[in-house]
Amino acid sequence: MRRVRKTGGLAARLEAWFAEVKRPMPWRLEPAPYACWLSEIMMQQTTYASVLPYYTRFLKRFPTVAALAAADEADVLKAWEGLGYYARARNLLKAAKMIAAGGWPHSAAAWAAVPGVGPYTAAALASVLDGERIPVVDGNVARVFARYWKLDDDFRKLPARARLAERLRGEIAAAAVPGDFNQAMMELGALVCTPTNPDCAACPLRVACAARRDGTQGDYPVKAAKKELPVRRVAAVVVTDAKGRVLLVQNRAGGLLKGLWELPAVEPSVAHVQVFSHFRLELTTSRAVRADAEFRDPRKVPLATATRKVLAACGLL
């Protein structure tokens, strides 16, 4: 028998909903390669509210990919200061040089060759900029469809995301505008199908959502075991000169927060004890600060956030 075509499949419901409620993000106004690419990189593991001021400032500071390609890495990091995951900024500059020389990619496969662009970002850019019919899977999409189809996978793992993407190929096939379909899935996860207290009453997919049907929305996505984080204790010193410059060290390749400046760390070491007539002096010595420490104007070099907070508390920023 022939199945009657539903008046509004998954793609149609998503796109119709998206057209009504989408947030007016600046790069959505008139999608351009540079703006969209920058926004995607900034939005990796970072919320819209956090990104927005950085995005605006960055575009003003580096208006075109050519301007970015000509920039110094320290200046790019300064513009990225506080946003986190600084490899994104270093890759952005590396990629800008490639794009300025070779032009913009026009497929997901070509985008995937760009530094800092992985499976998610490649699919997002190719679908939005060139209409490629390729689904994205990010944390939002994983959560939405873990509930919609009651999937037990751990979607932090790449293979699970790839399997979901494969499944979504069948859905994006029916999309009117692939880029809108992709953004709709993500917008739904961000605004309605949220990690806690999803607003199922407002969801365009509620009539077909398996978890909603069973009342088990809260059980998805399946959460993996939590891992204990290592603790790093660091003693730092603040040394200033008469000009208000601060003694800082720049993190080198291979370390944490590469390229950013931090306060010199001190290794607590041997305690020297001396007994005077009226008090006992306990002197904790330490190694001298690193030989490569320099006095720098803390407003002019990219600082790690912890360092910035300490300096602000000391009235040095």
Added chain:
DNA sequence: AATCCGGGGAT
């Protein structure tokens, strides 16, 4: 396949 990489906001 695991691990590393930041920081902020929500609960």
Added chain:
DNA sequence: ATCCCAGGATT
């Protein structure tokens, strides 16, 4: 305190 976020690179 813990989880989550428009993930990707490295090992």
